[in-house]
Amino acid sequence: MSRPFKKMYFPAQVIIEGDFQAAVKTLAGKRIIIIGSRRSCALADWQALLPGAQVRLFDGSLPHSPEDVLDRAVALAQRFEPDTYIAIGSGSAIDLAKAVVDTMPAEIVAIPTSLGGGEMTNVYGTRMRTGKKEGKGGMKYLPAKVFYDSTLLADFPKYELVASGVNSFAHCIEALYSTRPHWFGKAAAVQAGRMWAELLPASKERLIDEALGRRLFEAASLAGFAINVCGLGLHHAVCHVVGGATGVTHGVVNAIALPKSLKINREIAPEAIGAVEQAMGIDDLVVFSERLVTHLELPKSLKELSVPGELQDTLVDDLMAAHHLKFNPGILDRARAERLVAEIFSG
DSSP: OOOOOOOOOOOOOEEEESOHHHHHTTOOOSEEEEESOHHHHTTSOHHHHOTTSEEEEEOOOOTTOBHHHHHHHHHHHHHHOOSEEEEEESHHHHHHHHHHHTTSOOEEEEEESSSSOGGGOSEEEEEOTTSOEEEEEOGGGSOSEEEEOGGGGTTSOHHHHHHHHHHHHHHHHHHHHOSSOOHHHHHHHHHHHHHHHHHHHHHHHSOOOHHHHHHHHHHHHHHHHHHHHHOOOHHHHHHHHHHHHHOOOHHHHHHHHHHHHHHHHHHHOHHHHHHHHHHHTOSOHHHHHHHHHHHTTOOSOSGGGTOOSTTHHHHHHHHHTOGGGGGOSSOOOHHHHHHHHHHHHHO
16 A cells, blocks of 8 residues: 655755855856845945956836836846846845846845845745736746845834844744655744744844844844745735735734734634744734734734725735635634625724
């Protein structure tokens, strides 16, 4: 009698921790596009760092990588024909580089300035003109090199920084309760989840010095690896649906949705949520996440952000069809989906 087998993937990357400008100087590329926001692209004199290369800047990255932004980045890449993309900034900048690779393949070098962990994943999302967030996955989207420089976190706006940290904490939770097995991924999720319980309050209360920044990037990297190999679930399914429709940044949507999605998953998969609580040493994940969002002074509803509520029926349909639900430990029914979306809007 044959027995089923399951695969565990181990994507290969080079990860360098330290001065990102020194690391950039080691790159061998000769035709390089820098991708990021105006703020992140201004963090270095790229041509001076890469005197032997032709360098072009695309400094129009925006949250969720809107389709029109992608079109402009692709047009530049088609004209320039790069061999390397340096994506510097938040997860949106890194996602944008991944999306451009679909049209003009080249090596991706990621330099994150926030804590979302997208540099460790081989998937990306783009906000389409229809208001839906779509994306792809595959090994060609995995950054070949990742440069972590803890000093880049020091001047990042606190509000955005802690929101991206909540997203990373949610990665740990989802990787742990995901039905997709991976020994190293689950272990990384436990380690990073325990770190975030301490680091998130610290990141709000303290200046980000080099030591704290290094620990923040360590937790973000572990969590990104974990979610990449273990998969997503209900929480990120609803975050992607809501973010695509509203344009609210991914970290903020995570903060709003996390306690509410955990409450629903506790109803449909109580053993899975209990296992996460035990692994992370947290008595009650719902209460813990509610208190965390309050302490970090992040929004608790879309109503606080003046987002209109007429989108709710469409979002419920999109959530029920979300492919991320395939790894969720419990089956979502429509009544709970309606309640979850309503609570995200109303709090």
